[in-house]
Amino acid sequence: MESSTEARADQMQxxxxxxxxxxxxxxxxxxxLYDHLVRVLARVMDERxxxxxxxxxxxxxxxxxxxxxxxxxxxxxxxxxTSSELLAEQQRALFNRWxxxxxxxxxxxxxxxxxLTFFLEQIGVGLGREEMQRILLALKQLVDxxxxxxxxxxxxxxxxxxxxxxxxxxxxxxxxxxxxGVEEMHEDKExxxxxxxxxELDPLPKSNYKPPTPVPKEPRHSGTNKFTYxxxxxxxxxxxxxxxxxxxxxxxxxQIRKLFTGRLDAPIVSYPPFPGNEANYLRAxxxxxxAGTQVSPMGFYVFKEEExxxxxxGxxxxxxxxxxFEGINVQEIAASPSAWVHHIQHILVxxxxxxxxxxxxxxxxxxxxxxxxxxxxxxxxxxxxxGPPLLTPLxxxxxxxxxxxxxxxISSNLISQYAFAFVRSNxxxxxxxxxxxxxxxxxxxGWGLKFLGEDFTPALPPPPQPExxxxxxxxxxxxxxxxxxxxxxxxxxxxxxxxxxNYAMxxxxxxxxxxxxx
Amino acid sequence: MDSSTLMYSLDLVCGNGLTLSTEQKAALHTSLLILKRNYxxxxxxxxxxxxxxxxxxxxAQGVGEDxxxxxxxxxSFNCMDWHLLPxxxxxxxxxxxxxxxxxxxxxxxxxxxHTVIRHQGEGDNAVEEEVMVKVSEEKRLAVTVFTINNEVAxxxxxxxxxxxxxxVQTNRSFxxxxxxxxxxxxxxxxxxxxxxxxKKSILELADLNPSIDFLDPLIDDIxxxxxxxxxxxxxxxxxxxxxxxxxPAVPSAFCSxxxxxxxxxxxxxxxxxxxxxxxxxxLRCFFAHHNYTEWSSELL
Numbered sequence: 001m002e003s004s005t006e007a008r009a010d011q012m013q014x015x016x017x018x019x020x021x022x023x024x025x026x027x028x029x030x031x032x033l034y035d036h037l038v039r040v041l042a043r044v045m046d047e048r049x050x051x052x053x054x055x056x057x058x059x060x061x062x063x064x065x066x067x068x069x070x071x072x073x074x075x076x077x078x079x080x081x082t083s084s085e086l087l088a089e090q091q092r093a094l095f096n097r098w099x100x101x102x103x104x105x106x107x108x109x110x111x112x113x114x115x116l117t118f119f120l121e122q123i124g125v126g127l128g129r130e131e132m133q134r135i136l137l138a139l140k141q142l143v144d145x146x147x148x149x150x151x152x153x154x155x156x157x158x159x160x161x162x163x164x165x166x167x168x169x170x171x172x173x174x175x176x177x178x179x180x181g182v183e184e185m186h187e188d189k190e191x192x193x194x195x196x197x198x199x200e201l202d203p204l205p206k207s208n209y210k211p212p213t214p215v216p217k218e219p220r221h222s223g224t225n226k227f228t229y230x231x232x233x234x235x236x237x238x239x240x241x242x243x244x245x246x247x248x249x250x251x252x253x254x255q256i257r258k259l260f261t262g263r264l265d266a267p268i269v270s271y272p273p274f275p276g277n278e279a280n281y282l283r284a285x286x287x288x289x290x291a292g293t294q295v296s297p298m299g300f301y302v303f304k305e306e307e308x309x310x311x312x313x314g315x316x317x318x319x320x321x322x323x324x325f326e327g328i329n330v331q332e333i334a335a336s337p338s339a340w341v342h343h344i345q346h347i348l349v350x351x352x353x354x355x356x357x358x359x360x361x362x363x364x365x366x367x368x369x370x371x372x373x374x375x376x377x378x379x380x381x382x383x384x385x386x387g388p389p390l391l392t393p394l395x396x397x398x399x400x401x402x403x404x405x406x407x408x409x410i411s412s413n414l415i416s417q418y419a420f421a422f423v424r425s426n427x428x429x430x431x432x433x434x435x436x437x438x439x440x441x442x443x444x445x446g447w448g449l450k451f452l453g454e455d456f457t458p459a460l461p462p463p464p465q466p467e468x469x470x471x472x473x474x475x476x477x478x479x480x481x482x483x484x485x486x487x488x489x490x491x492x493x494x495x496x497x498x499x500x501x502n503y504a505m506x507x508x509x510x511x512x513x514x515x516x517x518x
Numbered sequence: 519m520d521s522s523t524l525m526y527s528l529d530l531v532c533g534n535g536l537t538l539s540t541e542q543k544a545a546l547h548t549s550l551l552i553l554k555r556n557y558x559x560x561x562x563x564x565x566x567x568x569x570x571x572x573x574x575x576x577x578a579q580g581v582g583e584d585x586x587x588x589x590x591x592x593x594s595f596n597c598m599d600w601h602l603l604p605x606x607x608x609x610x611x612x613x614x615x616x617x618x619x620x621x622x623x624x625x626x627x628x629x630x631x632h633t634v635i636r637h638q639g640e641g642d643n644a645v646e647e648e649v650m651v652k653v654s655e656e657k658r659l660a661v662t663v664f665t666i667n668n669e670v671a672x673x674x675x676x677x678x679x680x681x682x683x684x685x686v687q688t689n690r691s692f693x694x695x696x697x698x699x700x701x702x703x704x705x706x707x708x709x710x711x712x713x714x715x716x717k718k719s720i721l722e723l724a725d726l727n728p729s730i731d732f733l734d735p736l737i738d739d740i741x742x743x744x745x746x747x748x749x750x751x752x753x754x755x756x757x758x759x760x761x762x763x764x765x766p767a768v769p770s771a772f773c774s775x776x777x778x779x780x781x782x783x784x785x786x787x788x789x790x791x792x793x794x795x796x797x798x799x800x801l802r803c804f805f806a807h808h809n810y811t812e813w814s815s816e817l818l
Contacts, residue, residue, distance in 0.1 A: 124539045124567075128532045158534060403621050407571050412541050413596065426571060426621060430535055445535030451621070 039063050091236035094137040109151040110143050122411045123422045125432050138235035147172045155444035162262025164231040215247035223353035224287045242283040247351025248275050253284035257456050285448045293431035294344040294442050297328045301343050327437045334421035337394035337406045346387035355385045427451050521550035521562045545597035553600050570624025586686040591663050606664035614661040617651040626656040671709035680732045707733035714738050
């Protein structure tokens with residue numbers, strides 16, 4: 001018995017040893033025979049193929065191949081972040097709720113974009129409800145960050161690579177950061193730099209060209225710089241404040257036609273050269289669009305009444321809301337554009353809203369050194385430019401190429417009881433204004449280009465300047481031929497001979513005279 | 519876009535500022551169904567709108583058996599009563615290019631007139647003759663719609679297949695382009711009769727799948743000012759703009775930009791603001807979303 005149990009134990013031991021041998025992993029494939037046989041047999045049991053013994057090699061090979069296939073998929077997922085995911089990360093902040101201790105029940109400058117969306121949808125304009133909601137959230141962010149008194153969703157300017165969402169704001173009095181000091185500093189530095197260059201050893205010939213005096217920029221809170229503008233590319237991205245516009249930028253912006261790229265620092269390559277980059281161009285176009293298309297129903301605004309100075313200043317430049325405004329009948333306002341008025345000042349050819357006399361200014365500057373000259377020739381007093389005054393009806397707007405500048409519509413043709421009126425600008429495609437009861441709003445969604453009505457012709461460069469005045473002394477003449485030279489020589493010799501004769505004659509005469517005197 | 523999905527697909531393309539009012543949407547929903555039955559179309563697409571000074575045109579397209587060639591255009595003012603547009607022949611296109619200037623008036627019978635001086639004969643016998651070209655706005659509309667379709671209708675590659683007997687049909691198994699593929703221009707094809715395909719060498723043609731690549735890809739377009747830009751609000755998106763600088767001297771063709779909205783949805787819009795047709799902006803969209811494919815366009 002003992003021997004049999006011992007023998008069995010021995011057998012068991014041997015079996016265990018053999019099993020351990022079978023379980024040994026191959027150094028090449030990291031497989032072991034035991035598991036492989038288990039798999040093959042399990043497969044035979046599952047499939048019960050006919051003549052299993054004949055196909056056992058194939059089965060074995062197939063099982064092995066399947067094992068390998070499983071191992072093939074060890075490639076890791078390449079982490080790819082799409083731009084939309086990045087944008088979503090950035091926009092996440094919009095949806096954070098800022099719980100502040102005090103509940104701000106005070107008046108907020110935040111515009112009611114939801115209402116705007118509703119009205120715009122009725123007139124077939126809009127960016128979609130979701131985008132408008134995001135814009136509202138972005139505007140809230142702006143209002144929270146800046147001390148603003150007034151904020152308005154101005155519109156959206158489309159660009160090739162990105163779009164701009166534009167907010168029109170007004171700072172609370174006295175809380176605005178001043179940037180102008182910095183600019184002046186820059187100018188000073190530039191001047192110093194120029195002075196430094198002059199000290200160099202070999203001075204270059206200096207141009208005596210004097211650029212015409214630039215038209216001075218309009219100060220904050222007046223004219224073209226009445227409002228400050230913030231732009232952002234997408235709601236959730238940081239708001240960027242646009243620099244103030246200069247008259248030169250407006251003048252050039254009127255002569256060029258460029259689409260926006262969507263990058264504020266993109267250079268504007270154009271002729272005539274645009275002073276500044278895309279941020280300046282954007283600001284100039286915003287000023288032009290505002291001046292051309294910001295309209296309100298007649299009677300909503302009235303002129304500010306200032307005591308004392310009535311009639312003195314020809315154009316009054318500020319308006320205020322009319323507290324007695326009752327709203328205009330829809331039929332009346334939809335019938336003709338004369339029921340709408342501009343409430344932003346017209347920009348003059350000079351590039352300013354208020355005309356400034358350049359000649360006067362230069363005179364003052366040069367008074368000391370050029371007083372006499374001035375007396376001699378009094379420069380012609382330039383005619384002051386006058387634009388249409390504020391609150392001019394739209395019916396007075398000029399036509400461009402037989403295109404009426406405005407189209408008036410009504411929001412619904414079927415239910416006129418609840419419809420409201422809106423106007424669409426034909427000169428600035430994308431500019432709309434609606435009026436419903438006592439409310440009105442302006443919006444611009446477009447490419448920032450004015451309608452021309454014909455093909456655009458860019459300004460041609462001026463004719464090249466002559467290097468020197470062309471005259472006979474520098475005109476190249478034909479070389480004289482041999483005959484001509486000889487003829488000239490003969491003539492000269494003859495002259496010489498004649499002269500000599502004369503001299504001889506004179507000398508003789510003189511001698512004779514002397515002799516006579518003696 | 520397909521009239522049946524107008525309600526929600528319009529939201530995806532209104533980023534350029536134009537949309538439809540609720541009243542118009544409702545009216546279109548009703549009238550396009552009737553239109554489809556009356557004209558026996560397979561499906562009806564809402565093409566877009568063209569803004570006029572007095573009235574706006576709404577354009578719809580009826581599609582028959584062949585998705586590409588068998589299309590008819592109709593216009594309407596009130597989104598209810600539809601009128602068939604005449605066919606745009608080459609002669610008509612030439613006339614319109616000469617005569618039509620300025621904005622659309624919104625009046626089909628409005629006549630554009632233009633006097634052209636034509637030279638006849640040569641040398642001493644040359645006679646200058648003044649010819650008055652007259653084109654009605656309805657014809658101009660037909661030509662404009664046709665030209666826009668011809669030049670900037672864009673579909674993603676694989677959305678349409680050509681059967682062996684030459685009929686173009688929607689590809690039911692098309693699932694849209696994934697974000698990486700959507701960023702490549704050779705995945706977009708002009709949805710009009712191919713013009714450059716036959717000029718390609720055999721080597722280039724070898725890679726093409728004849729049932730899918732029977733159209734011109736966008737990547738061959740001239741000018742090559744195509745920018746790829748990847749953001750649009752609320753959807754992951756991608757704009758491909760091919761409008762270069764507005765070169766004014768050359769009456770540039772309609773330019774296109776594409777937008778991919780979500781990995782599966784693609785649309786394209788175009789901006790021919792400097793074109794000789796003086797149409798200001800066109801928005802054209804293509805949707806390829808899961809199991810359906812459709813496209814839409816809007817013109818402003």
